[in-house]
Amino acid sequence: xxxxxxxxxxxxxxxxxxxxxxxxxxxxxxxxxxxxxxxxxxxxxxxxxxxxxxxxxxxxxxxxxxxxxxxxxxxxxxxxxxxxxxxxxxxxxxxxxxxxxxxxxxxxxxxxxxxxxxxxxxxxxxxxxxxxxxxxxxxxxxxxxxxxxxxxxxxxxxxxxxxxxxxxxxxxxxxxxxxxxxxxxxxxxxxxxxxxxxxxxxxxxxxxxxxxxxxxxxxxxxxxxxxxxxxxxxxxxxxxxxxxxxxxxxxxxxxxxxxxxxxxxxxxxxxxxxxxxxxxxxxxxxxxxxxxxxxxxxxxxxxxxxxxxxxxxxxxxxxxxxxxxxxxxxxxxxxxxxxxxxxxxxxxxxxxxxxxxxxxxxxxxxxxxxxxx
Amino acid sequence: xxxxxxxxxxxxxxxxxxxxxxxxxxxxxxxxxxxxxxxxxxxxxxxxxxxxxxxxxxxxxxxxxxxxxxxxxxxxxxxxxxxxxxxxxxxxxxxxxxxxxxxxxxxxxxxxxxxxxxxxxxxxxxxxxxxxxxxxxxxxxxxxxxxxxxxxxxxxxxxxxxxxxxxxxxxxxxxxxxxxxxxxxxxxxxxxxxxxxxxxxxxxxxxxxxxxxxxxxxxxxxxxxxxxxxxxxxxxxxxxxxxxxxxxxxxxxxxxxxxxxxxxxxxxxxxxxxxxxxxxxxxxxxxxxxxxxxxxxxxxxxxxxxxxxxxxxxxxxxxxxxxxxxxxxxxxxxxxxxxxxxxxxxxxxxxxxxxxxxxxxxxxxxxxxxxxxxxxxxxxxxxxxxxxxxxxxxxxxxxxxxxxxxxxxxxxxxxxxxxxxxxxxxxxxxxxxxxxxxxxxxxxxxxxxxxxxxxxxxxxxxxxxxxxxxxxxxxxxxxxxxxxxxxxxxxxxxxxxxxxxxxxxxxxxxxxxxxxxxxxxxxxxxxxxxxxxxxxxxxxxxxxxxxxxxxxxxxxxxxxxxxxxxxxxxxxxxxxxxxxxxxxxxxxxxxxxxxxxxxxxxxxxxxxx
Numbered sequence: 018x019x020x021x022x023x024x025x026x027x028x029x030x031x032x033x034x035x036x037x038x039x040x041x042x043x044x045x046x047x048x049x050x051x052x053x054x055x056x057x058x059x060x061x062x063x064x065x066x067x068x069x070x071x072x073x074x075x076x077x078x079x080x081x082x083x084x085x086x087x088x089x090x091x092x093x094x095x096x097x098x099x100x101x102x103x104x105x106x107x108x109x110x111x112x113x114x115x116x117x118x119x120x121x122x123x124x125x126x127x128x129x130x131x132x133x134x135x136x137x138x139x140x141x142x143x144x145x146x147x148x149x150x151x152x153x154x155x156x157x158x159x160x161x162x163x164x165x166x167x168x169x170x171x172x173x174x175x176x177x178x179x180x181x182x183x184x185x186x187x188x189x190x191x192x193x194x195x196x197x198x199x200x201x202x203x204x205x206x207x208x209x210x211x212x213x214x215x216x217x218x219x220x221x222x223x224x225x226x227x228x229x230x231x232x233x234x235x236x237x238x239x240x241x242x243x244x245x246x247x248x249x250x251x252x253x254x255x256x257x258x259x260x261x262x263x264x265x266x267x268x269x270x271x272x273x274x275x276x277x278x279x280x281x282x283x284x285x286x287x288x289x290x291x292x293x294x295x296x297x298x299x300x301x302x303x304x305x306x307x308x309x310x311x312x313x314x315x316x317x318x319x320x321x322x323x324x325x326x327x328x329x330x331x332x333x334x335x336x337x338x339x340x341x342x343x344x345x346x347x348x349x350x351x352x353x354x355x356x357x358x359x360x361x362x363x364x365x366x367x368x369x370x371x372x373x374x375x376x377x378x379x380x381x382x383x384x385x386x387x388x389x390x
Numbered sequence: 391x392x393x394x395x396x397x398x399x400x401x402x403x404x405x406x407x408x409x410x411x412x413x414x415x416x417x418x419x420x421x422x423x424x425x426x427x428x429x430x431x432x433x434x435x436x437x438x439x440x441x442x443x444x445x446x447x448x449x450x451x452x453x454x455x456x457x458x459x460x461x462x463x464x465x466x467x468x469x470x471x472x473x474x475x476x477x478x479x480x481x482x483x484x485x486x487x488x489x490x491x492x493x494x495x496x497x498x499x500x501x502x503x504x505x506x507x508x509x510x511x512x513x514x515x516x517x518x519x520x521x522x523x524x525x526x527x528x529x530x531x532x533x534x535x536x537x538x539x540x541x542x543x544x545x546x547x548x549x550x551x552x553x554x555x556x557x558x559x560x561x562x563x564x565x566x567x568x569x570x571x572x573x574x575x576x577x578x579x580x581x582x583x584x585x586x587x588x589x590x591x592x593x594x595x596x597x598x599x600x601x602x603x604x605x606x607x608x609x610x611x612x613x614x615x616x617x618x619x620x621x622x623x624x625x626x627x628x629x630x631x632x633x634x635x636x637x638x639x640x641x642x643x644x645x646x647x648x649x650x651x652x653x654x655x656x657x658x659x660x661x662x663x664x665x666x667x668x669x670x671x672x673x674x675x676x677x678x679x680x681x682x683x684x685x686x687x688x689x690x691x692x693x694x695x696x697x698x699x700x701x702x703x704x705x706x707x708x709x710x711x712x713x714x715x716x717x718x719x720x721x722x723x724x725x726x727x728x729x730x731x732x733x734x735x736x737x738x739x740x741x742x743x744x745x746x747x748x749x750x751x752x753x754x755x756x757x758x759x760x761x762x763x764x765x766x767x768x769x770x771x772x773x774x775x776x777x778x779x780x781x782x783x784x785x786x787x788x789x790x791x792x793x794x795x796x797x798x799x800x801x802x803x804x805x806x807x808x809x810x811x812x813x814x815x816x817x818x819x820x821x822x823x824x825x826x827x828x829x830x831x832x833x834x835x836x837x838x839x840x841x842x843x844x845x846x847x848x849x850x851x852x853x854x855x856x857x858x859x860x861x862x863x864x865x866x867x868x869x870x871x872x873x874x875x876x877x878x879x880x881x882x883x884x885x886x887x888x889x890x891x892x893x894x895x896x897x898x899x900x901x902x903x904x905x906x907x908x909x910x911x912x913x914x915x916x917x918x919x920x921x922x923x924x925x926x927x928x929x930x931x932x933x934x935x936x937x938x939x940x941x942x943x944x945x946x947x948x949x950x951x952x953x954x955x956x957x958x959x960x961x962x963x964x965x966x967x968x969x970x971x972x973x974x975x976x977x978x979x980x981x982x983x984x985x986x987x988x989x990x991x992x993x994x995x996x997x998x999x
Contacts, residue, residue, distance in 0.1 A: 066571070068532060068536065069532060071531035071532065071535075071566070071569070126569065127568075129561070129562075132558045132562040132565060136565065175745050239734060239737075240734070240737035240738045240741040241733070241737050243741075250716040251712060252712055252716040253704055253710060254744050270742045270745060270746070271737070271741040271742050271745070272735075272738035298745075300709055300744060300745055337742075337749050338742065338749040338750075338751075338756075339739070339756060358752050359752060360752060360753065360754055360756075360757040360824050360997070361824035361825060362750070362822070381749075383750045384752055386746075
């Protein structure tokens, strides 16, 4: 039968993390299978074709497109310098000549005698791909990139902003419920990835940027604060390219939500370790969640257990919607038939018992996510 | 096609959506085709199971479990077709929007002319239009080139110029596409299909510029003259290319296409559009349909036989809900909520729905807020539709003396709420609303139908499957559509014009099917229901009505003039809406809340909070 539940985000103390590091187009791979690599190391590089700039020469010269070759000083494939004269009309008795200069430096890619257009291409743009995590090259895709293997502690966030960053992990919050506020961020946090509890405030975010903190891992963020920080309201959750000087990984959701104890404890146990985080999130078909990867040098994982993605009585879940958003509970029963909930919708439900208060609740299965043990 | 229609007794139809694959089993029982059961399973186009047919088999397994007879082979790996005794089905058809559907860019010389025609052709074929590149779109050529590179469409439609007209502009667009050297989104290493449907005299120029760089295809000009739009050849070619190039590179699709042979797989919105057109033609009605999903909202209309479709790519109820909030604004969402809510709290709730899209409201307050967002998503999508469903622009119009006082511009919207006969709603938030009144009111509040309009919903969202089935077996598709798919909610009766709330608005005399006569008076600013349901066979009842509006209001016969008509019943009945057209809610919060609560009570919208 089809199931309705959220499988939950991955929080594991030790696992094999495989990272595909691919170039956007064919290029050179600088490492070989079995090489030990550092996160900051360039593993592959290439050149992207330069941007193109069209110029309607016929319009500029005031001639018919068919005639442009009569005035052009360059041909297809020639190199040009920015500002170099590329075409000239004979003028009248040597006077009143019209001269056209190259708008960019690069090469002449095409010349069209139908539209009168000349297309220039800028020099190629170098692109480098870093390893992103400390590890070992597991696979080389010739000309395309590599797969890096690392044994690491791994935490999937629910939402994030900002690109990949690497830095030592620092625990700032005393517990999973503590709010990360501006005074807690100090100059000693420069270049580090810091861990908060239930919420990061707007002031703390700004202070972190001022203090050149590389990244923040925290339970929640207020949607209004995020809007103010980004300078726009995030419409569709496709992030990772924000250039705000910091990467943020949210582990629970929007609002003040205590970080799951398991996540917090794992982060605390990794204090001081070199950590790689990525805020990139895409909530669409082919979902991408932000992540925290903390390599464990010298450690190995044997055969990994296949996670069972099913709900079972006695299993742990987290509530992912009001009421009691964020609380952790134990599954008491899984009624087979759909039941009517207060909205009058008939849905499949789960009976749970809250860990903190012991209260029992019935909720739609869609509103809990499994905490993977 | 090699299908013997007469022999078909059992049909399986699937729709592979971006998150769920839905299967329905249709069988001939007592001489008519009826929906027997439905099943669903998660769509499987992502790792670890990159094969769409796995999801299809899972959904079919659910169907066979419920129906109690085998449809698959014993090892569950294939569908049995044709039927062998009690095992299998006679026909299998499918639609798909998995992997984000068909994502296209279109290019035209003049944005409001060939650009718009090309957009209509692409949308009509079931595509999402990511951007329109035009010579006069205000962007510099290098910006257009960058945009093409960035978006990585599945296909580009290039058009421009009337036959025999100038060729240089469309050649320039081809040069831009060539310079961008676009790569396909799916299946690295295969060439991106570019369809040329412009000035036929420019074909050689286009070939010179694009052949060898892209998979170039040529078809008839979609705007052969200024006065004529010829979209069908381009639409058919797009669907062909979609199957040949795009689908065949998506995981598992070659196998799915093999399973469905000899019937082609259709893009989901294309199939929904086909069934909408069929309904309009069969019933002789002007139809407006909407399908609101998690990520996108599609709007379809058929007015005077002209079909239009738009896809609002970023308006939806889960993935895109935050975008609805950002575009509509807090105030517009809150105007539908009959209680106060803290802005910060509301923003967090909306964003949490976005990041956990499968969660559902479990409290009445949350349901109300979600339905408020749905109203705005529908309204915004409808605004986009009205802007695109227009007559041809740039056409010289002949005018008679009678037109002197009614001069309309070329390119006016074809969507007329006054001429609208039937509104069809589809998609989770409408089809699965706990009370049918909620679905009806979401549609009424967002579309604001005028005069007399039937309101219906697709019971379980099976229009895509029926759309593709109609290509092969129209009778079976229509039978299931009428009996099992369409749920008649009732009729909305709304005069145009405004008076002060509380003043007399309508006097209505309704002669019920049993001969009983009901006379009602409605004041301005009311929402009221007169029950009119179904006959013993489940068909909606009709009642004769005389509706007399007060002076200052119109029911289609002129200011204050009575209308005699037939009204169609449904689950909700006859909904008299005298809130005014144009409709506006009071700015003052307490009065707005009072009215919303009053209307909700009159419609029996929600259980107590």
